[in-house]
Amino acid sequence: MQGVLAVFPQLDAVCAAIRDLKAKKVPKVTVYTPTIQHEIDDAIDAPTSVVRVFTLIGASLGVTFGYWVSIWSSEYWPLQVGGKAIASWIPYTIMGFEMFVMVGCLSTVAGMFINAQIPRLVTNFGFDKRFTHADYGIWIETTPDKFDELERTLRAHGAVEVRGER
Amino acid sequence: MATTAKPVVGKIKRPNIPAAGIQVPAVSTFEQVDNEILATLKPSSKWFMGLGVAVFAMLIGASAWAYQIYWGLGNAGYVPPVMWGVYIITFVFWVGIGHAGTLISAILYLFRAGFRTTIYRASEAMTVFAVMTAGLFPIIHIGRPWKFFWLIPYPNWRLLYPQFKSPLLWDVFAISTYLTISTTFLYLGLIPDFAVMRDRETNPVRKRIFAMLSLGWKNTDREWRHFAKMYMFLAAFSTPLVLSVHSVVSFDFAMALTPGWHTTIFPPYFVGGAIFSGFAMVWTILIPIRKWWHLEHYVTLNHLDATAKVVLFTSLMVGSGYLSEFFIAWFSGVAPEQEYFWNRVFGQWWWAAWILLICNMILPLSLFSQKLRRNPVWLFILSIFINIGMWYERFVIVVPSLSHEFEPWQWTHYTPSWIDMCFLVGSFGWFFMWFLLFIKQMPVIAIAEVKEIVPPKMLHGHGGHH
């Protein structure tokens, strides 16, 4: 994979660079930030995460499974306990709820993994250690012929280091 | 971490957590965060000693378990009809401890309570290890622990499934869900920090391990975007979960018709008590940590003050719970219930009842004083009293009720035995073993989240407002 990697020590610098790249409609831009910064969110203005769909589906499946397993297994071999109904939905709500939470959470996590594309095995690409430390970064996946132009743009916004990877 | 609202273009706000007030003014740069927090990971001889003590205590519990599995439960202090004793008490105690962690990491997150940021990691770890400890006790206390898997609904040749109307089965579901979710929550929060450690580590083996644990996290915008969403959902799920888990545990008692157990106040009263004891345990853990590792500028007196208010509030909650139990017993006019409560406070169990009333109701009233709320030494001492008091609260619920039931012919007395104490000691050993291992392998303060409340470097002066 080829591209340009820029390192910014300051938050407003990287935000300005993002806005500029956006304005120039540069595709395949990845921004690195050591922690969530709302300025960056604002600059990128990304669509809402689709993780919530996973959550909805998982939680619905979970609550269904919780009720189903308790009702089905009660009916499967009907035995009376304490004169209560064989399958009684009130206590089974607890099973429904717990499965709702468990499956809902796990599918949310799965949704995050899938969408954020982790786990990944290789991190030495288009990445710099400083991004987990204190610096911000921008990685633009592109062909070498565009390197110079992008370097200029990035440096103009305050990148302290710009390097092409090929 | 992570905002839920999409920021309004043009009007950049740093809205949520930092705005809530409690900050870390002594921390000014991201570099400082990395350096100071990662510096805590260097094992010291003190730490090894502590770990040694914990492992030894854990081994006491482990050998007691082997002994008990071989001989049966008879060596424990049980005196029928007191069929539940120290094991269940300790189980409820540890489940309760766990609640503070989830409260801090999830509920306070949703409430935008800023003081959670620096203490949430330790609390969440405490939750996971407390639930791991608690989860052992139902297995320890059953007569045939090797048949424990029968409580799990899976297709089998016996054609039998568990009985879903049993509160114990609800426990199985609630505790396993709780353990899964809090472990997930802890681990996912750690991922960005693992990435930090991976990139700062020089030892190739450790680097490799952190690389695996970080799942290749790179701090990209895409990652953060989904991560924030997921984090919010996890917190949203954990909030009802944390309330439900101790409610379900309280159903173990409330669903039975034993006098002293059969009461509708139990779920809120248990949850309140759980948070109360959990915060006390947070103090027990964090106050020494902040002192020894010089993290006072992360966990500031403001933080302690905020937690002390929670403790005071929950103490008043459980206190009103105790009082209303007595009131209802009197008001109900049910003779066995009245006799039981009289016996609890003025009869054979007066000492246990008063330990709990003093530790849980009276001593925490000192927190009305701001001076004491900001006095770490007092908070530490108080946390020990509260831990003892909360253990006794469960003792008072479990044992006196069973010893003084409907059938006067079977009234009895109960004293724990040596093996019960081995398990109690072992549970602390097990808990602290994990906790000590944790704090030297993983950052006890969330690096990425603290960075969020540290003012970012700006090219053109300080942007935003904080």
Added chain:
Amino acid sequence: MSTESGATGVKRRDFLKILGVTTAATAATGCSTDQVRKLIPYVASPDGTVPGVSNYFASTCRECATSCGILVETRDGRALKVEGNPNTELNRGALCAKGQASLQGLYNPDRFRQPMARKNGQLAPITWDEALQMLATRLGEVRSKGQAANVVFINQHESGSFPAFLDNWLAGYGMPAHISYDADAPASAIAAHKAAYGVSWPTFDFDAASLIVSFGADFLDGWGPSVPLQLAWADARSKIEGAPRAIYIGARRSLTGLNADSWIACKPGSELAIIQFLRGTKSAADAAAASDVSVATLDGLKKEITGAKRSLLLAGGNAADSAQVATEVAEYNKALGNVGITVKPAAPLGIYQRLDVSAAVYNVADRMNLGTVPVLFVRGANPVHTLPRSAKFAEGLAKVGFKVSFTNVPDETTELADLILPDHHGLESWGDAEPSANTLHLQQPSMEPVFQTRATADVLIDVAKKDPALASKYAVADYRNWLVARFPGGQAAHTQALTKGVAAASSLRAADRSAGDLSRKAAPGFAGTGDFHLVINPSPTLGTGAGANKPWLMELPDPVSKIAWQSWVEMHPIACKKLGLVRGDLVTIETAAGKATLPVYNYLGIRPDTIGVSLGLGHKSQSAKKYDPDSDRKTPYFTGYGRYAEGVGINAVDLVSGDTDAVSGGIAYSSMKAKVTKTGENTDLITTEGSARQHSRGIGQATTLAALIAARTNKEAGHDEHGAAAKPAEHGEGAAAGGHEIGPKEWGGNEHEFVGGAPTNFLPGLRSPVANDAQGDLGTQDSKAKGMYSEQHWSGMAKRRWAMTVDLSRCTGCSACVTACYSENNIPTVGASWQGRALSPTVWDTRPGANILKGREMAWIRLERYFEGADDAENTFDPGFDTRFVPMMCQHCGNAPCEPVCPVYATYHAPDGLNVQVYNRCVGTRYCSNNCPYKVRYYNWFGYGEPGRRQYAFPEPMQMQLNPDVTVRGKGVMEKCTFCVQRIREAETRADLEHRPLQADEFTTACAQACPSKAITFGDAADPTWTVAKHVEDERAYHVFEVLNTYTAVVYLKKINHTVEA
């Protein structure tokens, strides 16, 4: 791997090689997978034996002189259970706890396994040939030296032919007639009966009486023929019309006293004054002064007796003048015209025929100490233990040249013997008994001998055969043939009679004996100094000590004090307060004869100037070796009285001087004054009693006879068919008398309306005729009729509702049901010294009863004993308290609270109304027990049922007593009363095989079967043809804790108190 594994052992397998086949699908004595790898068939099939099917052998119980008929259930050649023989007039199918426990005498792990002889001071096993030769040689020597007339043979008293047979044998050698000794015999009453009626024991007809007055006659505590007396008592008392009122006179309220309606707490030893007052030979004032009973009470008593239509006066006791009291009482019976009506000398019981009293054994001891006894034989009797120390019996034994014991278990006397020729156990022997004239109870072996023992009668025959002079007289092969030969009709008739166990024939009778030497007469009154009178009573279950080697009896709490595995001293709360004692404080009791340190049990039913101690315990070995639970539990233990008895409690006989009753020659046990001093220490009482008060919870309810009769009259008169008047017993409304009435009204009330409109008033009968209706009005139709719970289901199970009624007006609290349950259901005993818990990883609690102390007894049915009244016992002495005995077992609730809390369906509701406990499914959360309001669930804290475990409850060969129809529970499993589900299923299978429906009352549970009061009825309450279906409709019926809405299947019928008509 299997934790439900049962007992197995080398012996059992050896045993099967000889005898039979086993196994297949039966549970229980089962053996874990890797243990049974072999199937052993018969070499040759015995006729009529089907493997896995029980045979019942009719025989005779030998545990006391009464000689009840028994049925011994055997399976694959081993005896499993002893039940009463319903064919007998005497005990009509009932059997006491002692009789049930005879099985543990048979399988006692400490039984002698072959003959033993003393070599170099140690007992060593020898062969039977050697033993017989040794005996024959000795007898020859004795005869040749002319010492035969000085030989003494002490035999445990029994009725039947054997005493006469033995006397004949002794006479053949020129030896004097044997001494037939029974330490438990009611000597004073026998002497009085002989003096007044001319028979040793007349029949007492309780049914004909309208008033029963007992002067210390504890006929419900094992006094006299206890089972027949208890049957008669219960039958008489449970009648509503014309049921007799009962008054007990004595210083201590025994079990009999607790069952009586009134207690006249006279000063100990003052019964004579009272009877003399009644007979008019003493003034009321004198009698009142002597007895510390008010004149008004005495006058009232006299008025009641003289005013009664027909009275029955009984007298027992063991004070210095008890025989005199009894004689006067008998004379008074005559004067009242009771003889022939309530007292029937014309129909005597022969069970005390030829009994020798203790005085005769004193005489032997004296002769031994003089060195004039060359040879002593002892069989069954244990005078070293049962005689006071002052008799110097053990010392005398040392001076006897040759001591031969035929006893089959080690005891204090046998331990000192030179030659031990262990007898068969009663369940392995031939014999007979003649409890009443011309009624012969036949005794036959129910199984092959467990060990290499031989019947004493056979030994005597064999020895005689070796003697040329006697050989011709003993030309029979063995004692069986001897018995058969003199049975009218010979072999065929005998065999025929054995099927019933009873025959109209008589035994060979021996002449009755005189009281003998009465040189050690006790002075009337109480000897010595001290503030307290010491009254000593034989234990209702252990007697004077014979029961102590049977764990079922040791574990059975004393019916009065509810203490097991321990000796205690009963003191009134007033006395305790005076001395500053609390329950369990150790006190030293000092009499002129000895002293003992005992824990205090504060008992309402004893006068404040009196203390009470029970006999039965205090077995100790003469040897220095003490029982070591760690090393000795795996091997037979031949010292003391075996592993269960050794070192438990004290022997109260050591506290008495040993002087005898002036008339009867029986030991005057209650004849000493005692000093009581506080030691300052406290120990825990090993008791099953939590609170002795029911705290107004309506567990044991009572009504009065007057109220019942009034209600019946009202009902007949057509007043208010359905109202309270028709059920006067309800809620104690009609039971104002005594002021102790307890009913649901006092707790919870019955004015509430429950959710869903479920009725809360008790409806006669079961609220839920079939199990699936247990949901009452709250259940959903859909669930009620699901699967097997539908009456239309193919299994038809839901058509039945197994239920039980317990009639508290019959129950005397004797606890025979408890032992029957232990026997039927393989319930482990947990109190033995090796079964305790660990006090540290290596130190075990070896106190006897250590587990009971922790409340871990396993009795599926327990006898609760609640007191009502005498609330201010610490300050005032109130003899007018009422006692309620409540047998409490699993109530098989329709809405069982235990069921919904089990996470694995280990307990659930069967369609036929049982609350089932599936042991193999149980994981041991114990939640069910927590949620059980009746607290009737028991938990296996240790592997009591796992062979090889320290706490194993069935040391070899006791595992042979295990019922193969019932799973032996492993550790970590909950268990409880099953309503004898194995009997239900067996009856169903039997009916199925015979292609017929189940008959009404076709079978019953073990407790109901054993009950000597017939208080328990079991059956299908949904089928009106069963007796239980009628009983549940009784006007006295109630459920315990009805307010909890559990809809129990156990229905109690209220106790009836007979109050005095003003």
Added chain:
Amino acid sequence: MTQRKKWAVIPGFLVVGAIAAGLSAWSGATARQADAAQAPAAANKLAYPKFSGLSGTNLDGVRNNTEAEALPRIKGTEGLLLNAAQGPWAYSGASSPQNYSPEQPVKFPHPQHVQKLGMNCTYCHNSAGKAQDPGLPAVATCMGCHTLVATGQPEIKKLAAYYAKGQPVPWARIHKVPEYVHFPHSRHANGGVTCQTCHGEIQKMPQVFQYSSLNMGWCVNCHIERKARYDCSTCHY
């Protein structure tokens, strides 16, 4: 953008695991079928239904094999169906193992006695219809014929030796249900269950092996199929 699709290894593992589990279940089932096939073909008549996976579970109790179709269908909640009673998890640790076939002290050939001589099962196992226990023939019963018949054969000589010594033959036990299960042979034999239902074509087995699994699902299925009680306390008490 980045190296993607690497995370696919995780579902990959799951898929491989699922396939492995399925294979193991299938092989367990086929092993049982192979065992059944080992016995003469007719044994398959009442053989347990073929494995159809958990998905085959339904409440109608419909089974896959044609023989079972002939039996009354069980409707509604009565259908405790259970293919789960097959597969590798079907092993019952408490019962004796399926296909267990120990060598006997005297090699008793069932085919010789039953098929050739036409002896009835209850001639030897005489209490099968009367008691819990089916009974084993007393040595004397064997010797009833074998004092005259086939006396020269080595196995009979062994038998005669036991008889001469007055010892029973210590047969190796094959079938064993756990101690907490009550299995009255009489009720089954009288209820029309043939010996072969549980023991397989035992008349054709030169050396007896355990034909059935004896696990609980196996018992319960038959109970439902034959309209016998399936309440827990029928067998467990």
